[in-house]
Amino acid sequence: MVRASDRQFALEQYRKRAGAYDLELAAFEPIRRMAIERLQLTPGDTVLDVGCGTGLSFGLLQRAIGSGGHIVGIEQCPEMLAKARARVAEQGWANVTLINSPIQQARITRKADAAIFHFTHDILRDEQAVRKVAQSLKPGARVVAAGLQWAPPWAWLTNTFVMAAALHSVTSLEGLGQPWSVLSQHIGEMDISTTLLGGVYIASAVVGP
Numbered sequence: 746m747v748r749a750s751d752r753q754f755a756l757e758q759y760r761k762r763a764g765a766y767d768l769e770l771a772a773f774e775p776i777r778r779m780a781i782e783r784l785q786l787t788p789g790d791t792v793l794d795v796g797c798g799t800g801l802s803f804g805l806l807q808r809a810i811g812s813g814g815h816i817v818g819i820e821q822c823p824e825m826l827a828k829a830r831a832r833v834a835e836q837g838w839a840n841v842t843l844i845n846s847p848i849q850q851a852r853i854t855r856k857a858d859a860a861i862f863h864f865t866h867d868i869l870r871d872e873q874a875v876r877k878v879a880q881s882l883k884p885g886a887r888v889v890a891a892g893l894q895w896a897p898p899w900a901w902l903t904n905t906f907v908m909a910a911a912l913h914s915v916t917s918l919e920g921l922g923q924p925w926s927v928l929s930q931h932i933g934e935m936d937i938s939t940t941l942l943g944g945v946y947i948a949s950a951v952v953g954p
């Protein structure tokens with residue numbers, strides 16, 4: 746189960762942010778692009794967008810998987826998911842399944858070729874959530890996670906930004922040193938790179954057989 750207090754806090758955080766969310770995230774679009782490139786998607790792939798928010802990744806994912814592919818977006822905040830639903834309707838995408846649920850309790854009925862965790866720190870720090878995603882992947886699936894991390898201690902200015910951004914978007918600062926560590930325990934060693942003066946990471950891996 747998701748701890749009720751954290752879940753309520755997170756739901757409230759994103760209920761308030763849903764209206765302006767796309768604008769707030771505009772500066773991070775290059776990170777999204779780099780993360781999605783790491784997935785090496787091909788036409789026909791099924792991809793899980795874990796904590797998909799307003800569906801900002803859907804356009805790039807669609808471009809890579811084509812109409813024969815499938816996106817499964819899982820999102821617990823109804824207001825964020827309503828935006829994702831409106832985006833899907835506006836674009837006329839018929840290959841998107843949206844699940845309004847905490848990922849920990851989501852019913853994912855198809856095995857995926859890829860999964861993306863884009864700025865989803867709370868999800869990445871939750872063992873049950875990560876296990877659920879890992880169990881929903883095919884052997885050889887590609888996984889990418891990207892988000893905030895602590896920069897080295899001397900980069901105090903970067904860390905001031907990381908702290909401010911994290912307080913605005915996560916329920917706990919736990920694990921910001923290595924946000925991918927729980928995921929790595931489940932899917933194996935990850936290739937890590939950092940950007941934005943060390944305050945943002947991109948971690949990717951291919952799931953073993």
Ligand SMILES: C[S@@+](CC[C@H](N)C(=O)[O-])C[C@H]1O[C@@H](n2cnc3c(N)ncnc32)[C@H](O)[C@@H]1O
Nearest residue numbers: 759796797798801820821822825847848863864
């Ligand atoms: C910072 S937003 C990122 C949204 C999207 N991935 C993006 O890149 O724009 C984090 C999202 O994760 C969602 N979330 C947090 N915990 C979740 C959980 N346990 N299950 C599903 N969604 C969750 C939040 O509601 C929020 O929409």
